[in-house]
Amino acid sequence: MSDRVLGGTCLLLSLLYIYFSTQIRVGFISDPMGPKAFPIAIGVVLGLGALYTLVRPDPEPVWPRLGRMGEIVFAVLVMVAYTYALPEFGFTLSTAVAAGLLSWRLGAGPIAATIAGVSIAVGIFVIFRQVLGLSLALGPWGF
Amino acid sequence: MDVFSNLADGFAVALTWQNLALALIGCFLGTIIGALPGLGPSNGVAILIPLAFTLGLPATPALILLTSVYYGAMYGGRISSILLNIPGDEPALMTTLDGYPMTKNGQAGEALALSGIASFVGAFFATWGLVFLAPQLVKVALLFGPAEYFALFTLAFATLGGIAARNQAKAVIAAALGLGIAMIGVDHQTGVPRLTFGEIHLYEGIHFLVAIVGLFAISEVLLFLEHANGEAPEAGTTRLNRITAPLSMVARTAGSMARSTILGFVAGVLPGAGASLGSFVAYTFEKRLKDKEGTFGKGDPRGVAAPEAGNNAAAGGALVPMLALGVPGSGTTAVLLAMLMALNITPGPLLFTQQPDVVWGLIAALFIGNVMLLLLNVPMVGIFVRVLQVPTKYLMPAVAMVSFVGIYGLSGSTFDLLVMIAFGVMGYLLRKLDVPLVPVILGILLGNEMEKNLRRALTISDGDLSILWGSPIAIGIWLLAILGFIAPLLFGRLIRRKKAEVTVAR
Numbered sequence: 001m002s003d004r005v006l007g008g009t010c011l012l013l014s015l016l017y018i019y020f021s022t023q024i025r026v027g028f029i030s031d032p033m034g035p036k037a038f039p040i041a042i043g044v045v046l047g048l049g050a051l052y053t054l055v056r057p058d059p060e061p062v063w064p065r066l067g068r069m070g071e072i073v074f075a076v077l078v079m080v081a082y083t084y085a086l087p088e089f090g091f092t093l094s095t096a097v098a099a100g101l102l103s104w105r106l107g108a109g110p111i112a113a114t115i116a117g118v119s120i121a122v123g124i125f126v127i128f129r130q131v132l133g134l135s136l137a138l139g140p141w142g143f
Numbered sequence: 144m145d146v147f148s149n150l151a152d153g154f155a156v157a158l159t160w161q162n163l164a165l166a167l168i169g170c171f172l173g174t175i176i177g178a179l180p181g182l183g184p185s186n187g188v189a190i191l192i193p194l195a196f197t198l199g200l201p202a203t204p205a206l207i208l209l210t211s212v213y214y215g216a217m218y219g220g221r222i223s224s225i226l227l228n229i230p231g232d233e234p235a236l237m238t239t240l241d242g243y244p245m246t247k248n249g250q251a252g253e254a255l256a257l258s259g260i261a262s263f264v265g266a267f268f269a270t271w272g273l274v275f276l277a278p279q280l281v282k283v284a285l286l287f288g289p290a291e292y293f294a295l296f297t298l299a300f301a302t303l304g305g306i307a308a309r310n311q312a313k314a315v316i317a318a319a320l321g322l323g324i325a326m327i328g329v330d331h332q333t334g335v336p337r338l339t340f341g342e343i344h345l346y347e348g349i350h351f352l353v354a355i356v357g358l359f360a361i362s363e364v365l366l367f368l369e370h371a372n373g374e375a376p377e378a379g380t381t382r383l384n385r386i387t388a389p390l391s392m393v394a395r396t397a398g399s400m401a402r403s404t405i406l407g408f409v410a411g412v413l414p415g416a417g418a419s420l421g422s423f424v425a426y427t428f429e430k431r432l433k434d435k436e437g438t439f440g441k442g443d444p445r446g447v448a449a450p451e452a453g454n455n456a457a458a459g460g461a462l463v464p465m466l467a468l469g470v471p472g473s474g475t476t477a478v479l480l481a482m483l484m485a486l487n488i489t490p491g492p493l494l495f496t497q498q499p500d501v502v503w504g505l506i507a508a509l510f511i512g513n514v515m516l517l518l519l520n521v522p523m524v525g526i527f528v529r530v531l532q533v534p535t536k537y538l539m540p541a542v543a544m545v546s547f548v549g550i551y552g553l554s555g556s557t558f559d560l561l562v563m564i565a566f567g568v569m570g571y572l573l574r575k576l577d578v579p580l581v582p583v584i585l586g587i588l589l590g591n592e593m594e595k596n597l598r599r600a601l602t603i604s605d606g607d608l609s610i611l612w613g614s615p616i617a618i619g620i621w622l623l624a625i626l627g628f629i630a631p632l633l634f635g636r637l638i639r640r641k642k643a644e645v646t647v648a649r
Binding site for chain 2: 002003006010014017020021024025026027030031032033034035038039042043045046048049050052053056058061063064068071072075076079080082083084086087095098099100102103105106107108113116117120121123124128132133134135136137
């Protein structure tokens with residue numbers, strides 16, 4: 001079933017891809033092949049691979065149970081929130097919270113996870129900012 | 144000889160205090176990365192590229208740092224194979240077969256030392272192979288025109304799934320996805336935006352480092368979330384009393400090392416093989432040749448020496464097509480190609496003629512790295528064993544955060560971070576569905592170059608497609624590509640079954 005979904009999705013994607021490729025506007029000066037042909041060819045190749053997968057799917061992979069799937073969705077949300085938090089709250093605070101949450105969901109106790117989050121954030125800040133001089137998101141308070 | 148004077152120049156480039164220090168740091172980090180289960184060479188190098196890039200290191204030092212990490216990871220993979228029966232990375236899988244039984248027999252120290260020596264032998268002679276073979280390949284490659292290059296890129300995609308690929312249709316999907324992503328952005332030849340949907344961030348295309356770090360590192364974190372137990376694997380029970388191998392053991396395994404080095408190197412040079420196949424071929428060959436008393440799989444030292452020499456030799460061999468042709472043959476070399484491209488170096492025959500200091504400095508660095516790794520790995524293996532005990536529940540968040548730091552450092556843009564997360568989710572789904580990630584990466588890396596060569600060829604012939612198979616070299620490459628694509632369909636089942644037999648039958 002999963003493979004049929006994959007095949008179907010990729011087939012749809014390939015059709016959209018071919019459609020959008022044909023919409024590329026070509027200037028009046030162009031090489032013989034032009035900017036459209038290669039993307040269209042890629043779309044066709046994708047479509048062929050997708051068709052085969054749709055018709056001859058592999059055995060079903062082992063998907064995690066629904067609760068575990070929720071963990072993965074939660075982790076993705078944490079990471080997305082983290083990217084938005086970076087410019088608002090600065091590197092150290094955002095990273096401590098994000099790393100702590102991830103570590104908690106990977107099985108650390110609340111206290112251990114807090115310590116891990118803070119140490120990861122401070123550790124990265126010291127090594128990459130203070131020692132190596134990399135540019136990190138600094139936020140309103142300069143850390 | 145020409146080669147030796149080139150190599151001497153290379154050593155002159157590499158032997159500065161700064162470069163030596165970088166090589167040492169790289170080797171150390173690399174061994175740790177290789178040793179940690181779930182953080183293989185591709186992952187490790189992928190995370191470190193944006194960092195090395197944003198640190199503003201010049202090309203040669205950055206190359207030295209990252210290739211040391213690459214070689215180091217190849218060494219490190221064996222540690223957890225031997226002690227914990229968990230391969231630190233894919234090529235180290237075969238080392239578990241005899242390495243772990245040796246640990247159970249109380250020979251963990253000997254196994255570690257012996258495998259360190261075998262790794263050194265494999266990598267050292269493979270680097271010599273690189274020195275002599277790469278310039279020969281360059282001579283051939285200098286005859287290539289755009290049509291031949293287009294065929295060569297196709298060959299890389301056709302063989303990348305590897306001889307043991309399970310499903311070629313999925314490799315096709317993966318390559319098409321990667322190539323499709325590469326097309327996004329302004330077309331270099333006509334200047335028209337393609338598939339950007341008016342999104343200004345997409346005009347420059349998606350940066351390949353963003354994609355690679357997302358696909359490898361972020362998806363790895365998500366994969367670990369499937370299992371709640373973030374505990375470190377148990378290693379406390381094995382005691383390491385002496386980490387040396389008796390001379391008699393080294394002497395007894397010398398033949399195995401020599402044969403495996405040659406096999407591994409050849410497997411590495413051939414497209415579509417890479418280090419995992421190198422160690423597999425070396426082990427099975429050695430087993431067939433020498434396993435008279437049935438000791439293989441029960442802790443035979445030769446069963447440790449063979450795959451380790453094989454996989455490190457293959458790692459060196461894989462650098463030959465990557466440097467000489469600019470076409471990587473395996474996952475890790477694809478990531479190394481990304482590194483070169485991030486440093487604005489285009490590998491290929493022109494690199495050897497125009498920037499010989501980079502090439503030979505790199506090769507000299509490989510020799511230096513090897514010696515350092517031997518010195519680090521044999522006496523200091525205890526430190527790396529300690530690192531293995533860092534639980535994944537603390538390690539994985541750190542990996543994720545370092546990935547963010549690296550990508551943020553590239554551009555400082557929130558958009559890039561979001562794209563990275565999206566690639567992480569995509570990487571997770573593709574891995575679950577058994578779609579290989581390496582063709583995706585290679586597609587993103589080579590897509591524009593591939594299209595450029597095709598369009599150049601057609602410009603030369605004024606749109607006549609027959610130029611693509613207009614020379615004997617091009618026809619030869621096309622035939623190889625077709626053969627490489629079909630071979631897994633014919634022999635893949637056989638090799639996979641053998642592999643399963645070998646790994647299950649212990």
